[in-house]
Amino acid sequence: MSEHRHAAGLISIPTAREEGLALIATSPCISCSGVLVNSLEFDTPVTTVTSDCRPWNLPLQLGQCSACGFVQSILDDEWRESSQEIYRSYDSYFQSSSKDQLVFSSGVSESRTQVFVNATLEAIDLPAGARVLDFGCGSGNVLRALSRVRPDLRLDGFDLDTRAESTLRCIPNFESLYSEIPPSSGEYHLVVFSHSLEHLERPALTLHQMTKVLAKGGHVAIALPDCSKDPIKLAVADHCSHFSPQSLTLWLKESGLEARTLPAGTASRECLVVALPSSKIGETPSPSRDLWFFDAAAWLQKAVTQLRNASRQPLTGVFGTSISAAWILAQEPQLARFFVDEDSARNRTFHKRVVYNVDSVPKGHRVLVPFAGEHLTSLLDRLRGFRPDVIWSGLHEIGRT
Incomplete structure (x- = not known):
């Protein structure tokens, strides 16, 4: 297996490609400057979301500096124009x-x-x-x-x-x-x-x-x-x-x-x-620094595929009314029939869809919980214990027949 080596550690290119990812050298690093960033290309396009919780029509472009390991978005002209458009109508707390x-x-x-x-x-x-x-x-x-x-x-x-x-x-x-x-x-x-x-x-x-x-x-x-x-x-x-x-x-x-x-x-x-x-500057980055990035990017790639399969399932809601929920809406608008939120201060609609409290979700409906890892596990345990009559599912569970 051939491998790509750089100062920040070891990246296995074949492993990345097995997940539908590929690295392509592109623009200068926004942190250390002058060093080409390796852009992570997704086989299946991933749509983005704004930080004020709006689905956004900009394909995700991520990269990592080949010298310092800094993980960043690819800041090309399209990205800058998009960001300016986002900030012209930005609302930090529109939902609450x-x-x-x-x-x-x-x-x-x-x-x-x-x-x-x-x-x-x-x-x-x-x-x-x-x-x-x-x-x-x-x-x-x-x-x-x-x-x-x-x-x-x-x-x-x-x-x-x-x-x-x-x-x-x-x-x-x-x-x-x-x-x-x-x-x-x-x-x-x-x-x-x-x-x-x-x-x-x-x-x-x-x-x-x-x-x-x-x-x-x-x-x-x-x-x-x-x-x-x-x-x-x-x-x-x-x-x-x-x-x-x-x-x-x-x-x-x-x-x-x-x-x-x-x-x-x-x-x-x-x-x-x-x-x-501190007076200590210029420490050598850790070889393990980049590993989380590839795991997270692969999770996104797999999630998009699962969401497309899940769009055919009826009675599907999405847990939350923030960035994660809006991202689900950006990938598959037809999947999110309603939203669910524990925060009573949130508005009662989110992107023109009804928002239920956890205790008011209709019995038998499926609700997607769009998180990962230990947070997802603990949240599913709590929700299933409180409302066992609702089908609470993580992204890894959806899209199954």
């Missing part, structure tokens, strides 16, 4: 009337942002009156959560879209909204990237710029999707980069930041880390 997404663990719900903020504040010691900057602050969920727990903090936000400024100014101790990166002031004790880093075309450069605004001993806190546990997040059309907790920690180390993973991300299938500048 600007309320934050909930995370369910063993049936108990918590605000996803509050989980991240609480874990961050437990991991670092912020002094009284510390200054915090939220990069990509949107309508202020992170700033609001910080203010709720630590009303002494001085809060600033950065966002290219300033439409939410009046909302932000209602947050206690909010001071300034920037639409340009603040000067290298060394004033901030904490800079937060909550689901913003993955949207950046030059993530390493932006991260480097933001570390310059940190006070001595200041930290960076990052939350972004864990694509190793949630493969559908690889198919978000406006995400530039894709991580597992391990690959994020290694990438931060190569970028001059010493990072710690926060275990609170397990329930929400997120990478949650806190990091601070």
Whole structure:
């Protein structure tokens, strides 16, 4: 068996092709620059979804740098035009009337942002009156959560879209909204990237710029999707980069930041880390760094095939009203007859289809649960225990006769 070797480890090309995947050298890496990215080509096209939960007519194009191992979308002209179109009509919380997404663990719900903020504040010691900057602050969920727990903090936000400024100014101790990166002031004790880093075309450069605004001993806190546990997040059309907790920690180390993973991300299938500048730069990537990427991409490829077979089955609903559910709709619009959600704050329709609470799903209907791994297993166990009269199925179970 021939193999493709690079500095980030060993990739088995024949194994990738067995899953309907192939690697083709394409564009420069968005992290290390100047090095060709190996594009992962799918035999069966995979349709994308936007990060604000809309099916999107852009074929998925993923790649991995042959030198540094950085997993990324292929940022060609078509991708940039598509992203601009997405952001022109972007709505972060359209499905919950600007309320934050909930995370369910063993049936108990918590605000996803509050989980991240609480874990961050437990991991670092912020002094009284510390200054915090939220990069990509949107309508202020992170700033609001910080203010709720630590009303002494001085809060600033950065966002290219300033439409939410009046909302932000209602947050206690909010001071300034920037639409340009603040000067290298060394004033901030904490800079937060909550689901913003993955949207950046030059993530390493932006991260480097933001570390310059940190006070001595200041930290960076990052939350972004864990694509190793949630493969559908690889198919978000406006995400530039894709991580597992391990690959994020290694990438931060190569970028001059010493990072710690926060275990609170397990329930929400997120990478949650806190990091601070380090003098150790340029560490050699781990040989195992790329393995999750091929597993996740192969899962997507197989899922598309199974969804096409499942579209012939009657009475099918989809669990959730967020990115994963919208991705199912993007692949097979006729498959999703209705949606199911545990979050009572969500709207009662999703893409013009009814949304049931778990306890109101009609008896005997089939509901697809579009997740993977341990999260899928625990969720299926809980749903089947609560509603045994509903056919709850993972993607690996659908499309069977």
